[in-house]
Amino acid sequence: MSADMNFTMTINGKAVAGTEKFGVENPALGEVFAEAPNCTQAELDEAVAAARAALPAWRKTPIEKRKEVMLAIAGVIAQNGEELARLLTREQGKPFEQAMGDVLGGAHWFAETAKMDIPEIVSQDDDERYTVTRYEPIGVVAAIVPWNFPIILAAFKLAPALLAGNTVVLKPAPTTPLTTLRLAELIRDVVPAGVLNVVSGDDRLGPWLTGHSGIDKISFTGSTQTGRKVMEGASKELKKVTLELGGNDAAIVMPDVNVEAIAQELFWAAFQNTGQICIATKRMYVHKDIYEPLKTALVEYAKTVKVGDGSQQGTQIGPIQNKAQYQRVLDLIQDSKDKGYKFLIGGEASEAPGYFVPVTILDNPPEEARIVQEEQFGPVLPLMSFENLDEVVSRANDTIYGLGASVWSADIAKAQEIADQLETGTVWINETQHLSPHASFGGAKQSGIGSEGAEHGLLEFCQAKTTNIRRNAAFV
Structure with missing residues (x-):
């Protein structure tokens, strides 16, 4: 892979080179080996607007069609696993075999999440009333991913968010943006334009994204200290949050x-x-x-x-x-x-x-x-x-x-x-670190809010709506 490879953001299904750049280091050498777009406020506005514009059609897309898109994403990741893993090793530092685990783990998470269905709960069905709770998409999701596992932790957020019918603006960590940018380039022909937008940037971008008025939901993985700031910013408009934070x-x-x-x-x-x-x-x-x-x-x-x-x-x-x-x-x-x-x-x-x-x-x-x-x-x-x-x-x-x-x-x-x-x-x-798309994962105390994985994690990206139908009303 060429060290001067050009990386672009994905906004509304198109490549965006960005008007500004920042350097990305190889931590094994402590040297910059590539540049990534440094998203401006205007470019972020474009990404959020694209997600907002794509939302009506995507939420109306039948869930089976959304599952097909997710399986296609999984296939693209698997087919390009070696390229992505080698790039991930350069920017993240982990050994190649472990980088492959990160990448292919992301493919697995998409494929397994695509097996899930959104529940519909009937709580009353008698002569008096029919009451049903359905789960609808929340809207535009900001997905913020850390530098330790860039691909699989992105999948933790993207897979349930997309299955539920949301659109997404994804931000990788400033020190590991390249593999995520490259993945977004590879799936542009798979995901409808605007449904998944990927932006990269330095430390200014996170607060811009979480504070953006066009964002309805924030899913953040990172330190407890930063999670507090995310929650504080979200409180201004009471944005919904899922926070997977630090541990000891x-x-x-x-x-x-x-x-x-x-x-x-x-x-x-x-x-x-x-x-x-x-x-x-x-x-x-x-x-x-x-x-x-x-x-x-x-x-x-x-x-x-x-x-x-x-x-x-x-x-x-x-x-x-x-x-x-x-x-x-x-x-x-x-x-x-x-x-x-x-x-x-x-x-x-x-x-x-x-x-x-x-x-x-x-x-x-x-x-x-x-x-x-x-x-x-x-x-x-x-x-x-x-x-x-x-x-x-x-x-x-x-x-x-x-x-x-x-x-x-x-x-x-x-x-x-x-x-x-x-x-x-x-x-x-007698083991540790085993996680499954079919088991809930989340923290107690100051290690997080909400959960990822399984139905619990899927419903983090849904808004519950209960409909009550009164039967045999005298006036009908």
Whole structure:
């Protein structure tokens, strides 16, 4: 792929080069390798107007026809998977195989969502009255996607929004816009003009989009801090919102597990995608009876993992995606050093070009440590011991976040008992990070509002309308 490839926005089914540009870095090198359109206010107005104009026809399109469009999108993604994945590796940094998972995961999400139907609920049907609740599209949706999984997380929003009959303006993250722009180029002949508009831009674009008077619904994935700003902006016109926000997921490892067999799975629960996953394990609580052997097993496995440029064969962990996040992770590491916390491995910035941080594991830092309390979103894991269940459940729940958690045990009944006490939207037992288009996913506490996936997620993009029909009225 040529480094000087031209990328365009998609507005009303047409290519829009944009009057302004901004650079996109390869995080493995820390160098700009391409440019993307920097959407202006006027261009955003065009995108929103195009979505508004396309809405009447799209919402009237039979759902089976809308499903055909979604399946066609899935097909285009799959057919162009390698091209998209290689581009994604360059701008995001993740190893090629993981980039393929992101891309093909998006195709899977479209295809599986197309199997769903919008429910119709009859709550009364008797001689007196017929009452039915139907679900209609909300209108024009602003879909805002983060930089860690640009394609599959876009599909989380686009698939249910389009199935429900909405039109969309999609904004990828400023540091990973290219794969999304390219995908939009590939599906221009598949999606009716104006139904899906894709715009890219720097940090000014997000507030413009969420505050736009032509937007009816915002679906945002990102940090809790930014989610608060999105919600504040949406409150001015009471726009509907779905917010999938940050997490500080705890893993609770019970003493009955096989330490050698489980170490690798626990490692990747924390370090997959360089730890840049909202549902990655951010805190690992290990029972004191196995704490020493498990920490040794984790460190020994970590020594075998290859960190490097995601485009190079054999790389398992890539760079941190952008400079700002890189500096934040280094700041958390430095804070841990300043406080005198013990490091089992890592803790130093790489001397290689790009935004690399070696795998870093801390040994039993205190609960009040920043590395425990804050979401690190990088390859750094605090490992901590516990003695009893009441204690560890209390520690796991003592956070503003409530996205996910995991419990690891040979005793499934006991693991379920623990899971029932965890204050999160999702709990995994003996696994983590498994998501399905057919299962609801959303956060408790300050990890989000609403949900994605399954019928719950589909109805996030619908407006309920109840119709009451009185039967046998005397005047008819």
